[in-house]
Amino acid sequence: MEFSRFSTFCASLVLMAGLARGQAAGVDTAPADSWPMYRGTASLTGVSKSKLNKSLKPLWTFKAKEGIHSTAAIADGRVFVGCDDGNLYALDFKTGKKQWTFATDDIVESSPLVHNGRVYFGSSDGFVYALTTKDGKLVWKFETEDRVLGAPNLFKPSGEGTKPALIVGSYDFRLYSLDLDTGKSNWHYETANYINGSPAVSSGRTAFGGCDAVLHVIQLGEGKKEKQIDAGAYIVGSAAVVDDMAYIGHYENEFLCIDINAGKIAWKYKDRAFAYISSPAVTANRVVVGCRDKRLHCLDRKSGKRLWAFRTRGNVDSSPVVADGKVVVGSDDGNLYIVSLADGKKLWSYEIGEPIIAAPALANGVVIIGAEDGRVYAFGPPK
Numbered sequence: 001m002e003f004s005r006f007s008t009f010c011a012s013l014v015l016m017a018g019l020a021r022g023q024a025a026g027v028d029t030a031p032a033d034s035w036p037m038y039r040g041t042a043s044l045t046g047v048s049k050s051k052l053n054k055s056l057k058p059l060w061t062f063k064a065k066e067g068i069h070s071t072a073a074i075a076d077g078r079v080f081v082g083c084d085d086g087n088l089y090a091l092d093f094k095t096g097k098k099q100w101t102f103a104t105d106d107i108v109e110s111s112p113l114v115h116n117g118r119v120y121f122g123s124s125d126g127f128v129y130a131l132t133t134k135d136g137k138l139v140w141k142f143e144t145e146d147r148v149l150g151a152p153n154l155f156k157p158s159g160e161g162t163k164p165a166l167i168v169g170s171y172d173f174r175l176y177s178l179d180l181d182t183g184k185s186n187w188h189y190e191t192a193n194y195i196n197g198s199p200a201v202s203s204g205r206t207a208f209g210g211c212d213a214v215l216h217v218i219q220l221g222e223g224k225k226e227k228q229i230d231a232g233a234y235i236v237g238s239a240a241v242v243d244d245m246a247y248i249g250h251y252e253n254e255f256l257c258i259d260i261n262a263g264k265i266a267w268k269y270k271d272r273a274f275a276y277i278s279s280p281a282v283t284a285n286r287v288v289v290g291c292r293d294k295r296l297h298c299l300d301r302k303s304g305k306r307l308w309a310f311r312t313r314g315n316v317d318s319s320p321v322v323a324d325g326k327v328v329v330g331s332d333d334g335n336l337y338i339v340s341l342a343d344g345k346k347l348w349s350y351e352i353g354e355p356i357i358a359a360p361a362l363a364n365g366v367v368i369i370g371a372e373d374g375r376v377y378a379f380g381p382p383k
Helices: 006-012
Strands: 057-063 073-075 078-082 087-092 098-103 113-115 118-122 127-132 138-143 153-155 165-169 174-179 185-190 200-202 205-208 214-219 224-230 240-242 245-249 255-259 264-269 286-290 295-300 306-311 321-323 326-330 335-340 346-351 361-363 366-370 375-380
Touching: 073 113, 073 361, 078 118, 078 366, 078 375, 087 118, 113 153, 118 165, 153 200, 200 240, 245 286, 255 286, 295 326, 321 361
Parallel strands: none
Antiparallel strands: 057 375, 073 078, 078 087, 087 098, 113 118, 118 127, 127 138, 153 165, 165 174, 174 185, 200 205, 205 214, 214 224, 240 245, 245 255, 255 264, 286 295, 295 306, 321 326, 326 335, 335 346, 361 366, 366 375
């Protein structure tokens, strides 16, 4: 995900298979054949309907000029991914061959969003961009007053005749709603500090955090504040929202379930004194999240009780994806892992050799992920 530098910035400012696969009502799941945005869906659940083999093989790699922290989007037969070299790349999904490149003036950690033939993303140059997916031509760009590291999201206001709009946060402390066609601002909402992750969309509102240590709940129609819930510490990742419950970790070593309607924390999980930078995947009965204690944690969604923990040899800042009863995630130890959602047992791993900060993207059984070595990797089922 687009969070590798967030903690530095903030700190400087002071068992049922069907349920396990997350297919039950209430959990928003990405389609099997695409991964059009960060975490797959507007509610940022990190769950896919795609099949996922227990063992994968390398299909192709693409080498960029610098490290990759952006999580890929998969749509329209292409892979779209940002890079620290300032470019957004469009690659052929089957071969990894470069289709086109669009250059910005700074690093692109923001994960792209693809919708109706356009790709939307932010850059550390302070702009939000809209390009055509076919050839990467600029449609519009919107200037904020600071870097844009978090991924944009999409929502449709209630009411007849309304059309979808983009929402995206910036380090200028503002959340913006932008017109998809023109890039003009519909409204903006101001917070007290940097906005780090992507805003989750559910039930006509958005929930997001940042370096002000608050979960903001905003009505999307006009950008009006509904609630501000004290999380207790800097929020680096993105919340997943299911059934009006927001699941999110923070920099002071706790993972929270926040009841949005009640405006209070429903449960807390704290194991050891390590920060949560990873954004969670949420199924019908489980929550899976990485931690800087070098482990992937699986919690009971209702109670917050730990069900299992999978140990790696590096921080797990990568945000996990759940599909087909399995979890795929990267680690700072340079490995990509697949573990069983049921019991946390390792099913497969592949050593890339450089830290993996980005989250996986998954479509048609193929995992796409970028790494610090500047490569985008595609893994698929053995023939």
